[in-house]
Amino acid sequence: MTATGFEFGEYRFLPSARELWRGARRVTLPRRTFECIEHLLAHRDRAVGRDELVAAVFGRSNVSDAQLGQIVLRARRAVGDDGNVQHTIRTIAGYGYRWVADTGEIEADARDAGTDAAAPSARGASKPRSRRIVVAIALVLAVLALVAALLLARRVAPPVATHGIAGSETLAVLPLQVDGLREDAWVRLGAMDLVAERLRQAGLAVPPSENVLGLLAAPATDPAEAGVRGATGARYLVRGRAHHDAGGWRVDLAAEPEHGIAIPVTFAAHDAIDAARGAGDLLLAALGRRAPPNARESDAALDETLQRARAAMLANELDTAREILGASPQLAAQPAQLAWRLAQVDLRAGRLDRAEAALDDVLAQPATHADTRLRADVLIARGATRVRRGAFDDGGRDFDAALALLGTHGSLARGQALLGRANSRVAAHRYDEALADFGAARVDLEGGGDTLGVTRVDANLGMLELYRGRPATALDYLPGAADRFQSYGALHELLLTLTGIVEAQLAMLQRDEAWATVERASALRERITDPDQRVDLLLNRAQVQAGAGRYREGGAALQQAAAIAMSGNRVLQARLRALEADLAAREQRWDDAARAAAGALAEWPASGADGDRSAVVRVQQRALLALGRDDAARVLLDRSREASVTAATEPGVVDDALAMAEWCIHLHDGGCAGAWLQHAAASADRRGVPAEIVAVAAVQGPFLLDAGARDAAVAGIGRVAPWAARDFDSALLQLRLFRKLGPREAWFNALRQAQALAGEREIPAALLAPPEPAATP
Numbered sequence: 001m002t003a004t005g006f007e008f009g010e011y012r013f014l015p016s017a018r019e020l021w022r023g024a025r026r027v028t029l030p031r032r033t034f035e036c037i038e039h040l041l042a043h044r045d046r047a048v049g050r051d052e053l054v055a056a057v058f059g060r061s062n063v064s065d066a067q068l069g070q071i072v073l074r075a076r077r078a079v080g081d082d083g084n085v086q087h088t089i090r091t092i093a094g095y096g097y098r099w100v101a102d103t104g105e106i107e108a109d110a111r112d113a114g115t116d117a118a119a120p121s122a123r124g125a126s127k128p129r130s131r132r133i134v135v136a137i138a139l140v141l142a143v144l145a146l147v148a149a150l151l152l153a154r155r156v157a158p159p160v161a162t163h164g165i166a167g168s169e170t171l172a173v174l175p176l177q178v179d180g181l182r183e184d185a186w187v188r189l190g191a192m193d194l195v196a197e198r199l200r201q202a203g204l205a206v207p208p209s210e211n212v213l214g215l216l217a218a219p220a221t222d223p224a225e226a227g228v229r230g231a232t233g234a235r236y237l238v239r240g241r242a243h244h245d246a247g248g249w250r251v252d253l254a255a256e257p258e259h260g261i262a263i264p265v266t267f268a269a270h271d272a273i274d275a276a277r278g279a280g281d282l283l284l285a286a287l288g289r290r291a292p293p294n295a296r297e298s299d300a301a302l303d304e305t306l307q308r309a310r311a312a313m314l315a316n317e318l319d320t321a322r323e324i325l326g327a328s329p330q331l332a333a334q335p336a337q338l339a340w341r342l343a344q345v346d347l348r349a350g351r352l353d354r355a356e357a358a359l360d361d362v363l364a365q366p367a368t369h370a371d372t373r374l375r376a377d378v379l380i381a382r383g384a385t386r387v388r389r390g391a392f393d394d395g396g397r398d399f400d401a402a403l404a405l406l407g408t409h410g411s412l413a414r415g416q417a418l419l420g421r422a423n424s425r426v427a428a429h430r431y432d433e434a435l436a437d438f439g440a441a442r443v444d445l446e447g448g449g450d451t452l453g454v455t456r457v458d459a460n461l462g463m464l465e466l467y468r469g470r471p472a473t474a475l476d477y478l479p480g481a482a483d484r485f486q487s488y489g490a491l492h493e494l495l496l497t498l499t500g501i502v503e504a505q506l507a508m509l510q511r512d513e514a515w516a517t518v519e520r521a522s523a524l525r526e527r528i529t530d531p532d533q534r535v536d537l538l539l540n541r542a543q544v545q546a547g548a549g550r551y552r553e554g555g556a557a558l559q560q561a562a563a564i565a566m567s568g569n570r571v572l573q574a575r576l577r578a579l580e581a582d583l584a585a586r587e588q589r590w591d592d593a594a595r596a597a598a599g600a601l602a603e604w605p606a607s608g609a610d611g612d613r614s615a616v617v618r619v620q621q622r623a624l625l626a627l628g629r630d631d632a633a634r635v636l637l638d639r640s641r642e643a644s645v646t647a648a649t650e651p652g653v654v655d656d657a658l659a660m661a662e663w664c665i666h667l668h669d670g671g672c673a674g675a676w677l678q679h680a681a682a683s684a685d686r687r688g689v690p691a692e693i694v695a696v697a698a699v700q701g702p703f704l705l706d707a708g709a710r711d712a713a714v715a716g717i718g719r720v721a722p723w724a725a726r727d728f729d730s731a732l733l734q735l736r737l738f739r740k741l742g743p744r745e746a747w748f749n750a751l752r753q754a755q756a757l758a759g760e761r762e763i764p765a766a767l768l769a770p771p772e773p774a775a776t777p
Contacts, residue, residue, distance in 0.1 A: 431468065731757050
């Protein structure tokens, strides 16, 4: 007989079943831990080198010793070993590891007997994730959270009110283990999602499948299922196995509490969809819930098509999902439904032009007007597309219309629409209304068991504070949200949040911390396939490098970003041009600065990021004045003042005031310049953002020194002295002050500090000469 497993001590290792047993108890293993044991066992006749084991477990070479050490430690713990007692896995100093336990082979009949003796709850053990699934789920886009739960959803009746366990208690459904042919692999995720939706329709809180798969993909949790329970607060984990033979399909499900006895059910049917639905309904009955109505029999083929496509989407096999949908005769007879679902695939792939055009066509079709829920779904999808483009007002109108159709009944769809509308309202400075939407979205998402959606709310609250120019408050929200996104494996959400953290840290003049955040994001670059994400990562790097005076590196990062074809995201395009303008101005390449700033302003969305827009206007004005183009600078300033936000607490007010002050200085109008500088200083102090306070002092300090206003200059430049040890502009102001006023020792110390921070920035030659000795009375 053929060996199908291994025995060592009280353990049994079954590679084909992806299981490790200790006596009658199954040991839960994360994928990499399992593959570590599997490789060492397969090569137990020799020592396995460190690089060989890394390649077998991680599929790449750039893995630290600490990462590999963690996997080996988990493998040792799983088999009753540790770093000191090495009865099973021995360290070979300077080389790698070797399997040393006495090991026997298990033949087929012994394996079957051992499995059948297992407890019912063990029969539904989940297979570890494939590498494809791990990578795919990590690339779920944050904007698609608005439509993920709606994608390929079936039309169902409202939840049925029943007795039994409370609807607020959460059940998390894990991927099913599938015993069948290779072409049956779609059942693993398709049946998982069907069971989760069935339980959700009955009024239970069940996290979306994307949430669960993201948590299972997170490498830091051991066992991975414990991370699902901890992150979602699930009372039950629902495990499943689907078995296919000549007689049809049998699906076994077991709802496992953290402590206590599992609730097992089994249902057999001719096809996988019916078997999974029947098992889900039996589980509902065992939990004291009543099943929702079944789909009509005529819908069975469409139902299977949607589940297959849904499984492909969950695995990020977008071309496969498109082929499955396009080949369905049932969907071909419903062109509005087909076009909507294909547009969802395009949106997930980042094809914004194609997706929006398709959604426009769907909304114009009579069938969409007759189907209220379909129209709401399409509006949410188009709103997400428009917000991603930076068309916040248009997106907000779509979310308003969707919410009007969905009504006030709490649901995941309503929560996602509220979250989208909140973001559009932030861009319009409707902060109180946005906060109300965020709160309502949290209630709906939390009620539906979408803990990842709740984390998105928290992250967006941090972004709101950053958008309002409150970086210190933003840092109260964003780091925690980033850690939770990382635990979910939600790559895109994590990267967006890290971008927000970088912005907040730079505003707080925390440059070393900002660089550490950039490096944290850069460690994920191998997993990034979306071009917009790659551009955003490069822009963060360029922004921090330019701020540190590392102009060549920053310029190289901007060139790499400009060479990547983006999706049509105007906000991202504008940010790229704005950073190009800022770097050119720092290097006094005024023609390039004026051209890049004009490009940024041409791309700028009609609403949103007004504070950043004011900074770009100021860069363009400085460039025009340096080029002697006073008339163009005057026109630019007038237009900017007409469009600027006038509230003294809004982002942009400081840059607006500094632009006016610099215009007055250019005209040699000291009274006008002094008034605008006082306004800028008062606004900066009121807002309390260190980077803005330094920006004002960098203009006001030299102005006051040149005007002979010694005491006012000392007060203003002294305001930024605490940041001189980490910020070049603050250090340069101290140098300028002591060069003007002495004493020499203070000037020399300030010079050394400025030189240490300068990077490629030049210190003005006039400041390099020591101050004149004070005259003797």
